[in-house]
Amino acid sequence: xxxxxxxxxxxxxxxxxxxxxxxxxxxxxxxxxxxxxxxxxxxxxxxxxxxxxxxxxxxxxxxxxxxxxxxxxxxxxxxxxxxxxxxxxxxxxxxxxxxxxxxxxxxxxxxxxxxxxxxxxxxxxxxxxxxxxxxxxxxxxxxxxxxxxxxxxxxxxxxxxxxxxxxxxxxxxxxxxxxxxxxxxxxxxxxxxxxxxxxxxxxxxxxxxxxxxxxxxxxxxxxxxxxxxxxxxxxxxxxxxxxxxxxxxxxxxxxxxxxxxxxxxxxxxxxxxxxxxxxxxxxxxxxxxxxxxxxxxxxxxxxxxxxxxxxxxxxxxxxxxxxxxxxxxxxxxxxxxxxxxxxxxxxxxxxxxxxxxxxxxxxxxxxxxxxxxxxxxxxxxxxxxxxxxxxxxxxxxxxxxxxxxxxxxxxxxxxxxxxxxxxxxxxxxxxxxxxxxxxxxxxxxxxxxxxxxxxxxx
Ligand SMILES: *Cc1c(COP(=O)(O)O)cnc(C)c1O
Numbered sequence: 001x002x003x004x005x006x007x008x009x010x011x012x013x014x015x016x017x018x019x020x021x022x023x024x025x026x027x028x029x030x031x032x033x034x035x036x037x038x039x040x041x042x043x044x045x046x047x048x049x050x051x052x053x054x055x056x057x058x059x060x061x062x063x064x065x066x067x068x069x070x071x072x073x074x075x076x077x078x079x080x081x082x083x084x085x086x087x088x089x090x091x092x093x094x095x096x097x098x099x100x101x102x103x104x105x106x107x108x109x110x111x112x113x114x115x116x117x118x119x120x121x122x123x124x125x126x127x128x129x130x131x132x133x134x135x136x137x138x139x140x141x142x143x144x145x146x147x148x149x150x151x152x153x154x155x156x157x158x159x160x161x162x163x164x165x166x167x168x169x170x171x172x173x174x175x176x177x178x179x180x181x182x183x184x185x186x187x188x189x190x191x192x193x194x195x196x197x198x199x200x201x202x203x204x205x206x207x208x209x210x211x212x213x214x215x216x217x218x219x220x221x222x223x224x225x226x227x228x229x230x231x232x233x234x235x236x237x238x239x240x241x242x243x244x245x246x247x248x249x250x251x252x253x254x255x256x257x258x259x260x261x262x263x264x265x266x267x268x269x270x271x272x273x274x275x276x277x278x279x280x281x282x283x284x285x286x287x288x289x290x291x292x293x294x295x296x297x298x299x300x301x302x303x304x305x306x307x308x309x310x311x312x313x314x315x316x317x318x319x320x321x322x323x324x325x326x327x328x329x330x331x332x333x334x335x336x337x338x339x340x341x342x343x344x345x346x347x348x349x350x351x352x353x354x355x356x357x358x359x360x361x362x363x364x365x366x367x368x369x370x371x372x373x374x375x376x377x378x379x380x381x382x383x384x385x386x387x388x389x390x391x392x393x394x395x396x397x398x399x400x401x402x403x404x405x406x407x408x409x410x411x412x413x414x415x416x417x418x419x420x421x422x423x424x425x426x427x428x429x430x431x432x433x434x435x436x437x438x439x440x441x442x443x444x445x446x447x448x449x450x451x452x453x454x455x456x457x458x
Pocket of ligand 1: 108252253256258402
């Protein structure tokens with residue numbers, strides 16, 4: 001299987017190559033040359049453990065990795081989860097189930113993708129015998145998950161920029177209290193946008209980024225999307241056969257990455273009733289799905305900060321498949337979004353099985369209370385966004401994207417009782433190691449250079 005760019009101006013790449021480069025050189029995103037029809041296989045996959053299912057699924061795509069090696073990568077990637085099933089389904093009532101995706105080491109669904117991506121990076125380093133420097137910017141969860149996925153990996157340094165004082169104290173601790181010497185959390189003076197802008201400048205210096213073998217860790221990496229397809233299929237196979245086709249997956253989303261993964265699984269043969277795109281007050285995706293208007297505004301702070309996003313970068317993959325894998329059309333639309341900040345469509349086929357909702361902060365609080373009152377179940381503020389207008393569904397599975405203890409302030413204020421998790425408590429006693437820097441590409445480059453070890457030879 002080869003992977004092509006959504007913009008059609010990049011040579012087909014192998015799985016490992018596409019994962020290593022992340023963004024395609026023509027500015028597009030890597031997608032499988034063809035989405036395989038897995039409906040037959042899915043029937044045979046019923047009853048498999050999560051890791052076994054993941055191996056079978058990746059075998060369809062990572063055709064340049066030998067299956068024995070793939071097995072090792074997957075088994076190790078998911079060895080740090082604290083629930084035997086990795087992604088357990090919890091039934092709240094006859095119609096509503098929750099898919100708990102917060103049993104990974106940083107208690108958010110991003111662990112599913114980043115633990116595996118960490119193993120793939122490690123494999124790459126071992127093959128090429130060249131060390132790599134991974135650089136990313138975060139507003140919280142991605143940084144923590146990426147750092148954890150790369151902890152202590154030989155030949156990999158990880159540098160994460162985060163806005164000083166603007167990530168939650170626990171998220172900061174998850175990044176800065178690891179005690180590992182290959183981890184460099186950099187607290188940037190300024191906002192997330194300032195951090196993001198200086199990151200772009202660092203990557204913009206091609207000579208520099210080649211000289212230190214710089215790699216981006218962000219939500220556009222192909223391996224992340226594919227890793228996320230697995231938990232949809234896993235949950236779907238656990239549903240009673242009679243419910244599968246009548247079930248809607250409800251996905252709290254910001255970047256569109258998570259819901260895209262489900263939609264792709266559906267295109268590969270996972271038959272469902274549809275998807276619900278649940279946004280917070282940053283509602284660009286809700287506006288698109290309810291009225292065809294995709295115009296960007298400023299991202300506003302909310303109680304669900306990991307969804308405070310206005311540029312849904314993974315949307316490009318959806319557009320690409322939605323317009324029949326037409327790279328030329330995708331290019332034109334992306335150019336229009338870039339120059340005018342707007343894209344409108346009346347093409348019903350794109351919207352198809354998707355519906356959407358928006359939830360503001362007051363509703364998030366009410367929902368946390370109501371879900372607790374009704375079911376005795378505590379949800380985090382991101383997951384809460386999914387509990388809106390569910391009456392229209394015959395059956396639904398709401399993806400729970402984070403453990404409530406990750407956002408203790410909101411949960412405690414709302415329910416009047418604390419939410420804790422042992423792994424977060426342990427962090428409170430560890431030393432914080434962070435590197436403060438201004439939002440300046442030159443200073444960041446100098447810092448990265450100062451941390452290079454002599455090349456390791458094995
Ligand atoms: C990242 C994140 C989201 C949004 O995921 P997307 O892939 O951007 O849709 C939602 N909830 C939590 C807790 C997250 O960390």
